[in-house]
Amino acid sequence: MFIYNVTIQVDHSIHEQWVEWMKNKHIPEVMQSGCFSEYRFLRLLEIDESEGFTYSAQYHAESKADYNRYIEIYAPALRQDATNTWGDHFIGFRSLLQVVN
Secondary structure (H helix, E strand, O other): OEEEEEEEEEOHHHHHHHHHHHHHHHHHHHHHOOOOOEEEEEEOOOOOOOOOEEEEEEEEEOOHHHHHHHHHHHHHHHHHHHHHHHOOOEEEEEEEEEOOO
């Protein structure tokens, strides 16, 4: 299994609206791609929040092919939607993790 992790720092000025957008729009759209079997939406704690709050959205893919399909077909439009909606009030970075049993 693979976990696509997106860590996002969100400006205080949009924080509450952004969380609602993530829960009600963005995450459901990512899941509708059919590339992921489950997700977790988490807030990072015990870190400096002077520049904003930090969250992690983790999407579980059964295979690397599912992840690749998401990145190639769905990710560009969803990333653009986030930029169009929130501008430069957030920053994020992405990583791919493999579950080791």
